[in-house]
Structures are given as C-alpha cells and as structure tokens.
Amino acid sequence: MRVPRFFLPPPVRACLTRVNLRFAGRMLGLGALTALALPPVHFLPVLLLSFGLLGQTLNTTTQWKRAAWAGGLFGFGFYAAGLYWLINAVLIRADEFWWFVPFPSLGCALILAPTAAVPAALSLLAAPGVRRLGAFAALWTLADMSRTFLFSGFTWNALGSCLAIPGVVGDILIQPAAWMGEDGLTLCLVLLSTLAGAACLRGSTLSPRTRSIILGGGISAILVWAALGAVRFYTATPAGEEGPIAVIAQGNVPETEKVGRLNPRDIFLRYLRLTHDGVQQALALEHRAPPPTDPTESDAVSEDTGRPIVFLWPETSFPGYDLLQDSPQARAIIMRWGGGAAAGLIGALRMDEQGRYRNAMLALAPDGAVEDVYDKARLVPFGEYQPPFIPLQIVPQGGMAAGPGPRTLHLRGLPPVGPLICYEVIFSGDVTDRHDRPRWLANVTNDAWFGNSAGPRQHLASVRLRAVEEGLPIARAANTGISAAYDGRGHLLQSLGWNRTAAFAVPLPAPLPATPFALYGQSIPLSACIILLVACISRTRKHKKNA
Known part of the structure; x- marks a missing residue:
C-alpha cells in the first residue's frame, strides 16, 4: 500500500x-x-x-x-x-x-x-x-x-x-x-x-x-x-587464599520511596536488621560464637577471628547522603549491628569538597570509620549525568561527578577487592586495575528503576560474564534483586530473587589464576x-x- x-x-x-x-x-x-x-x-x-x-x-x-x-x-x-x-x-x-x-x-x-x-x-x-x-x-x-x-x-x-x-x-x-x-x-x-x-x-x-x-x-x-x-x-582450580564470607543485604526498597525521600529511618533500620541476620548466618557457617554484646549497646565493637566477614549494602541504599558522610554515630551503629564483620561496603551518595554529588561505595572499618571510598567512574547517560548537547534540563542539578576509574581497595582483614557500582560491571575488560589485581569483586547496584523486566536479568548476565573473564569470584548486592554470588567460573553460588527482602551469607572461593583475557583484555x-x-x-x- x-x-x-x-x-x-x-x-x-x-x-x-x-x-x-x-x-x-x-x-x-x-x-x-x-x-x-x-x-x-x-x-x-x-x-x-x-x-x-x-x-x-x-x-x-x-x-x-x-x-x-x-x-x-x-x-x-x-x-x-x-x-x-x-x-x-x-x-x-x-x-x-x-x-x-x-x-x-x-x-x-x-x-x-x-x-x-x-x-x-x-x-x-x-x-x-x-x-x-x-x-x-x-x-x-x-x-x-x-x-x-x-x-x-x-x-x-x-x-x-x-x-x-x-x-x-x-x-x-x-x-x-x-x-x-x-x-x-x-x-x-x-x-x-x-x-x-x-x-x-x-x-x-x-x-x-x-x-x-x-x-x-x-x-x-x-x-x-x-x-x-x-x-x-x-x-x-582456584589458587591461593579463600575469599571472605560475603553477607549480602537486599532491602527491597521501592524506588518511589527513595526518590521521594520517604521513610529513611525505617529503611535504615531494615538494613541494620538484615545485616545483623546475615552476619549471624556467616558466623554460624564458621561455627563461631556471635559477639557477646547486644548491637544496640554503644561499645559493641567486636574483633575479627577466623575467616573474614564483609557485608554489602546496595547502591544508594537509603535516602539521605549526609547520614553516612557526616554522622560517625550512624556509621558506628551500622558496624555494631554487623558485629563480627571485618568491614562493611555501603552504597551511598556523598558530596565532595567542591559540592558535587558522587555515587560512592564507602568501606567502613569495625569501629565505623571510613577506611576508603570508591566513586563510580562510569555514569549513566541521562540518569546520572546529562550530555552537554541536550538543551532540556533532564538530570537534576546537572548530574553527578565521576570517579577516576577501576581501583583495588586494600582493607584491613580482607583480601583485596575490586569495587563496581551499578552498570560499571557491564564494561568488559574495564572492571579491574590491571596493575593491582584484586582477589574478588564487589558489585552494588539498584535495579529498582527498571522494574521486574529483562533489564535486571541482562545486568545479572553481565555480572556472571565478568567473573569468567577475570577469573574472580563476585558478590552482588541489589536493592530489589537480583542479588547473587558467582565463583571465578561464573557458576552461581547463591542468589536472592526479585522483590524479596532478606540477607544471605556466602563463602567466596579463592580466585582462579589470571585468565588470558584478564592479562590482555580487549x-x-x-x-x-x-x-x-x-x-x-x-x-x-x-x-x-x-x-
């Protein structure tokens, strides 16, 4: 016609x-x-x-x-x-x-x-x-x-x-x-x-x-x-020292609550309880006794013994960047509820010295101190930054500032870890510092934006492929799912499905020897x-x- x-x-x-x-x-x-x-x-x-x-x-x-x-x-x-x-x-x-x-x-x-x-x-x-x-x-x-x-x-x-x-x-x-x-x-x-x-x-x-x-x-x-x-x-065959026990907390917070800054206190308490439950699971896996103190007590900081435990909160875990950045008390409370863990990796917004927002992962020590900070380097077009040729203001306040790129965090008591925030994990060949190879990868994300669709599943497939490419186990904490852990062959160790509120503990194996792709990349x-x-x-x- x-x-x-x-x-x-x-x-x-x-x-x-x-x-x-x-x-x-x-x-x-x-x-x-x-x-x-x-x-x-x-x-x-x-x-x-x-x-x-x-x-x-x-x-x-x-x-x-x-x-x-x-x-x-x-x-x-x-x-x-x-x-x-x-x-x-x-x-x-x-x-x-x-x-x-x-x-x-x-x-x-x-x-x-x-x-x-x-x-x-x-x-x-x-x-x-x-x-x-x-x-x-x-x-x-x-x-x-x-x-x-x-x-x-x-x-x-x-x-x-x-x-x-x-x-x-x-x-x-x-x-x-x-x-x-x-x-x-x-x-x-x-x-x-x-x-x-x-x-x-x-x-x-x-x-x-x-x-x-x-x-x-x-x-x-x-x-x-x-x-x-x-x-x-x-x-x-994995080589070297085993990885940590990763405790992954999936708070299942609707994105409307985070965008509208609704119920921040309830969300914070939810993650505290999930962290406590997950760390208890990790301690049970190691046949270790729980900390002798109650998490609500002000001096309840425990020492690490045995295989290290680390807990992960998803990207931008809860509304309010200033709670973690500016409140040592809030950070100390988190680590008390995670008593027994060597560190906590918390997805949070922060503001830098120039007043620019950054999508970050904060590494907390057992006493609540910020041991290191990783800033997301790969920002989402139209979501986290606005391309300069777009005449309409779509991204609030012009968007965020980007970090320098892949890094390896050396945290006390933990094997070196490569942090990845959200869709940074989809970039094949650009997820690790090749001059300082980590022994495991930590991915925090928030796929609630995309609903119960193909998007979160496509994202998860990328996580799995990065594990195979690098020969590294990876732990992934996703706000609404799908949270998961894979070994260096891309084999699923444990997962938590979409739209569920829970925490789980999974022992990460040792990494595989560096793969040809890990050595020579793209x-x-x-x-x-x-x-x-x-x-x-x-x-x-x-x-x-x-x-």
Whole structure:
C-alpha cells in the first residue's frame, strides 16, 4: 500500500524514496526478533533466522546505501526491543517527565542504530559470499566494542551475553570468555549465525558445496566449543587464599520511596536488621560464637577471628547522603549491628569538597570509620549525568561527578577487592586495575528503576560474564534483586530473587589464576576482528586484481 506523499513531511518522504515500507518493516522486525536471544529468554535459534536474512540481504546488493539502511533498521529494531525496559525508569517520575516516556528506548535505539548500519555498509568492501558475511561479523563486533566510548559508554545487549543461559549449560557455553571476553563471544556468535543462517535459507546465494561446508563446520565448531568449555569448567582450580564470607543485604526498597525521600529511618533500620541476620548466618557457617554484646549497646565493637566477614549494602541504599558522610554515630551503629564483620561496603551518595554529588561505595572499618571510598567512574547517560548537547534540563542539578576509574581497595582483614557500582560491571575488560589485581569483586547496584523486566536479568548476565573473564569470584548486592554470588567460573553460588527482602551469607572461593583475557583484555577480540576483516577484504582485492 502506498502512502500519499502529501501526508508526509519532507524528511520522511526522502527516506521512503530510498527504502520501501516492506523492506523497512522486514528489517525492523528481524532486529526486534533478535532481542529474543538476549537474557532472560535466550532463544538462540532466532539468530539463524535474523542474521541469516540480514546476511542474505547484504550478499544480494551492490548499493552501500541499501546495505546501510538494512543494517540501520535492523539495529534500531534490535535495540528498541532489547532496551524496552528503560521506559520503567521514566515511569518512576511520570508526573514530572510523562512527556519523556517514549524516548529512552527509542532514543537509545536511534543513537545505537549506526553501530549496525556502518558495519552493514562497509561489508560491501568484501566480495559477496562467505567473505562478505565474515567481514560483516568482524565489523559488527568492532562497532559493538565502540559503544564503550559513546557518551560515557553504553554497552548493554552485547550478543555474547546470549550464551549466559542459567544453569550448567550456560556455565559451559560462557567459559571461552576467559580467553577472548564477551566481545569474542559476540564475534563467534554473529559469524556462526550469519553464515549458518544464510546457508539454511532456501534461496541462498551460496553454492551447495559451500553451504555443506558451512553447516558441517558450524556443527563441528559448536561441539568443540562445548568440549573446551566443559574441560575448563570442570578442571579450573582456584589458587591461593579463600575469599571472605560475603553477607549480602537486599532491602527491597521501592524506588518511589527513595526518590521521594520517604521513610529513611525505617529503611535504615531494615538494613541494620538484615545485616545483623546475615552476619549471624556467616558466623554460624564458621561455627563461631556471635559477639557477646547486644548491637544496640554503644561499645559493641567486636574483633575479627577466623575467616573474614564483609557485608554489602546496595547502591544508594537509603535516602539521605549526609547520614553516612557526616554522622560517625550512624556509621558506628551500622558496624555494631554487623558485629563480627571485618568491614562493611555501603552504597551511598556523598558530596565532595567542591559540592558535587558522587555515587560512592564507602568501606567502613569495625569501629565505623571510613577506611576508603570508591566513586563510580562510569555514569549513566541521562540518569546520572546529562550530555552537554541536550538543551532540556533532564538530570537534576546537572548530574553527578565521576570517579577516576577501576581501583583495588586494600582493607584491613580482607583480601583485596575490586569495587563496581551499578552498570560499571557491564564494561568488559574495564572492571579491574590491571596493575593491582584484586582477589574478588564487589558489585552494588539498584535495579529498582527498571522494574521486574529483562533489564535486571541482562545486568545479572553481565555480572556472571565478568567473573569468567577475570577469573574472580563476585558478590552482588541489589536493592530489589537480583542479588547473587558467582565463583571465578561464573557458576552461581547463591542468589536472592526479585522483590524479596532478606540477607544471605556466602563463602567466596579463592580466585582462579589470571585468565588470558584478564592479562590482555580487549586486545584479544580486537585482534581477532582485525585479522578476520583483513583476510576477507584482502582476498577480495586479490581476486579483483587477478580478474
């Protein structure tokens, strides 16, 4: 059906002269379907259909503009569907920002669409067939890696996270992340999906012999992948001293209460009780007697003996930054209720010497003193800071100040720990200080903004992949869930589901030896992409020269 041109504004008319509605709808739909492969659905077969048809489109066109439109529309559909849950954050303050409701997911999708359009267009530098599809997979991964630098970075929904399936199957599939990181998983997944998907299509432009080779090689690659993953999962051995017993408190505080600064005293007391219960569980695990004093007594500071205990409160645990920053008495009360713990890691807002807010993690000593402070370095665009080109004031008071980057905290009585606040954990290869490797990771977050949606599950998948990449156990405290702890293989040790109020204690194992990815980081998937891309394009030029 043709749309009367006089009903459409000039920019839309210009677009429709280049891309017909059927083509646009197909590409948008394929992109949206691709989001089914992401956590928590993990429907991996859809990648054969979506990337197969996209690859077929790229193989049958000689026009870079058509290829760019195909990739851009595909990317827009993928990110719009995969990031639908961003709308929940606006609904928290719908009375003030009701007009902004459609923009988070669609706006992010519009910004991220070029990261799919550019690879699709540039893939035409390679000859049609296997080489073009290989070049596209390499370019897609390179563009995906570039999202680290957009604004302060926005690397949600990397396709490598699709392999983080809950349970033993996922444990095995994600092990190669220890060698090539999440972006390496993305490269392999896009390459296999595009080649095998195009080979399975009835109208494939690939020769029957090539299709047979691709399908046979794909099946062999999957079997080898699973075998290598299983070998590492079942043979990787922790080395050195065991980690601490992590007590994770999940207060389950609705975001409306925190935004409205409602019931701060009740929330504070809730976390005190959860901390006390969790530390008692930890002491029982060690068969240690509880502290001889009552937590309400003013001098109830206990000494650490045996395996160290540390408790974690989520990001911005309760309303009121000044309570922890300016009140030694409040901090001392927290540690009294956590009597028996060597330290407490508390997510809280603070104000620096220049009067700027910072999203921080405060490390409290047994006497309540602030032993160290970590400031969040990766701030959320539009949530914690406002990009300067946005003319409307969206973020209150212009947003927060960022910290310097990954650090290792050396706290008395604890193995060195790498702190991560909220979505800092999604940045593959940028979660630890490589010159001062920690022995475990602590992630505090507040996913209440995003409701009971795919967002918290996608976030959790990133936590699991960081454990595998770095070979480090990780403890995660989330305000409304999902709180969890993983070992250095990404195997779940214990978790607390969404919308639950509780605390649990989990002994963290020793870390694994530093993985290849922990040593060399993003240089591994970057090198793999460049080698594949050069191989695909150089062979194309060689064939053209011979012709």
